[in-house]
Amino acid sequence: MDYAPSLGEQAYVRGGATQIAVKILVVGHFAVGKTTFIGAISEIPPLSTEETMTRAGESFDDLKGVRSKTTTTVAMDFGRLTISDRVVLYLFGTPGQQRFVQMWEDMARGALGALVLVDPERLADSFTVIDLIEQYGLDYAIAVNRFDGTADREERALREALDLLDDTPVVTCDARDEQSSADALITLVRHLLDRAH
Numbered sequence: 001m002d003y004a005p006s007l008g009e010q011a012y013v014r015g016g017a018t019q020i021a022v023k024i025l026v027v028g029h030f031a032v033g034k035t036t037f038i039g040a041i042s043e044i045p046p047l048s049t050e051e052t053m054t055r056a057g058e059s060f061d062d063l064k065g066v067r068s069k070t071t072t073t074v075a076m077d078f079g080r081l082t083i084s085d086r087v088v089l090y091l092f093g094t095p096g097q098q099r100f101v102q103m104w105e106d107m108a109r110g111a112l113g114a115l116v117l118v119d120p121e122r123l124a125d126s127f128t129v130i131d132l133i134e135q136y137g138l139d140y141a142i143a144v145n146r147f148d149g150t151a152d153r154e155e156r157a158l159r160e161a162l163d164l165l166d167d168t169p170v171v172t173c174d175a176r177d178e179q180s181s182a183d184a185l186i187t188l189v190r191h192l193l194d195r196a197h
Helices: 036-041 055-059 097-107 123-135 155-162 178-196
Strands: 020-028 047-052 071-081 087-093 114-118 139-145 170-172
Touching: 020 036, 020 097, 020 123, 020 178, 036 071, 036 087, 036 114, 036 178, 071 139, 087 178, 114 123, 114 178, 123 155, 139 155, 139 178, 170 178
Parallel strands: 020 087, 020 114, 114 139, 139 170
Antiparallel strands: 047 071, 071 087
C-alpha cells in the first residue's frame, strides 16, 4: 500500500492556483495531544470531533497515565496553516485508538507526510502508529510532546527506543504552544523537501 504522492507542484496546484495545498497527517497514540496540537496551530477554527468519554469506552481505551482525559476524538481533527505565499498545510489529525485504524488508510491517501506525536512516558504505545505510517509509505518526523511533570529524554535514547532510522527527524514540542508546534511542522516539511531531492 503506497499512498505517498510526489512533491511535484502539479500534484497540488489546480489550474491557475497560486498556492500549493499539502496534506499532512498528525498522528499518534491515544491521548498524546493531537487535537491540542492542531487547535494550537491552526489559523482557522479547527474542526474537532471530540466527544465526552463514556464508561463503555473504558473497556477499550487505556486511561493509564491519562486519568484526567474526559474527551476523545471519534473521527478526525482538521486545521489549516499557511507557511508561505505558496504553501498551505492542511492538517488531518487521526484518532489514536486501535479501533479507528481503518480510518487511517483513507486519511493516508494523498498525504505527503506525517508528524508522529509521542509521549516520552508511553513510548511503547507509539510502535503501532509508526508501523502504520511506514506501511502506508509516508515519510515522517517524530515530535516528542512535552507534558507537565515529565523529564526530558536524550534524543539518542528516544531513537533507540523507537528504532528510528538515522535520518528520521526527532524534535521536542509542546502541543499547547503555537510556536513550538509550528517548529515541529517546519522540521517535518524540511525533511519532506530533503527526501524529494
